[in-house]
Amino acid sequence: MLLTVEDLHANYGTIEALHGISLHVAEGEIVTLIGANGAGKTTTLHSIMRLPPPEAPKTIKGDIKIQGESILAIPTHDVVRKLHVALVPEGRRIFGNLSVMENLTLATYARNRNDDLEQDLDQVFTLFPRLAERRKQRSELLSGGEQQMLAMGRALMSNCRFILLDEPSMGLAPLLMQELFKAMRQLNEHGMTILLVEQNARVALRFAHRGYVLDTGSIVAEGTSDLLLNDPEVKRAYLGG
């Protein structure tokens, strides 16, 4: 199993944001985590990335494993560099004062072998041709959709094989959203494992193989996408009837 989360409790000071969730993602899968605002989706992803407080929980209990090995003692930069896991964070968080190209270059900072760098850059520019056109542009001047592409491109440049996406479709026009999902599909076909957090449950479930439904810190439903799309409870609460 690529990722295993076991009975994870997460605390921000006194608030417990996750009350013992368990989930797993296998190599090559697309798994989605859906849930309402404040359900704990971002908390889950930030815990997996081992981000430090204040953006991630102060304390966690339970275990997080990558390929069977606990990663609780591993700092974020090593999760990225050594375990090849990447996060495209909520709100993109690109470096607005750097150019597009500099953002992409920075993500290669910690790569040990630089031989397939050009190839990865090609891949990013093939997936997102707009980035190639704007490579010299200061990135805070990109449109929201282009910024999202840059955030994804940046994750890809870190040489990841497992990518966590936190609401990538937020604020995107439907056409751009389709473009983005198409890119993710292509990545997955080339072997990328994806854990997708979305508020738009219908879109996410149609895209993913499996899903988990998170409700105020607990997983309340899980299964294949078809199963969840047809689950009366899920339909009522997350798919609008």
Add this chain to the structure above:
Amino acid sequence: MFDGIIQNIFNALQWGSFYSLIALGYCLVYGVLLLINFAHGDVFMVGAYLAFFLATCLLGAGSLPHWLILALIVPLTMILTSLVGVAIERVAYRPLRRKGANKLYVVITALMCGLILEHANLAIFGASRRSFPTLVDQATINLAGLSVTNLKMAVIVVAFLVFILLELVISKTKIGMAMRAISYDRFAIPLMGIPPENIIVFTFALGSGLAGLAGLLFAMSYPVLDPYMGAMIGWKAFIAAVVGGIGEIRGALVGGFLLGFVEIMAVAFFPSTFRDLIAFTILLLILWKKPTGLFGVSRYQKI
């Protein structure tokens, strides 16, 4: 008359070089940590003393030629001063950062670190002033009819070379990119596989190394050292950095030279006791008109 003006311009450039070199250290650290490293002026003082001890040792060591001694103490002073800066970061700032301490406590800690450096110096070496040995014989060089001392010229040239190099590092290298990136958004740095602490250590090393270089150049130009020599010049360089727009390299440069010029011009036209009053008043007026500093953008709250 004409020659007097030229001399004043060179003096202003020389003092501007000192201020700018020190201001860069405030600026770099602020850019990366949003911390005003109030110990930085005293790191400059430590640099001057390190240069003094290195020079005295090497002179005492026998018959090394002076140019060789100079060639040795420039890098050695910079490296040792870097280590002092990095040590302060490790011992004082990092633990507070880890514990998520309030900004105010970090600033107070920085002030205390500076005072500790001053008083450690005082306690260990006593209150007596030290005079820096002569390594380079003062000579006047002629540049297209303008005369200037070799040392003054060297200070100015070195400062400009440093800015060009620094600008290259910041704009072209990956570590420079990371420094700019971390000042924009700290959060995403580890997500790029970059250990943030490495960037912070590099920044302190760089800023302190430049303060060490400034200390050495200053000691060679004005060869009297005392434990408090970093306090006033440190404050002034800090103000210069803020006036330039702290966090911006160009700001530190322009702010430093601006202060140099204002001071020298004030002395040229008023009694010398008016110098600091006039200089600070002008800087205050600039900040009053443009609170973010000349090159600054108001992205972050500033202390």
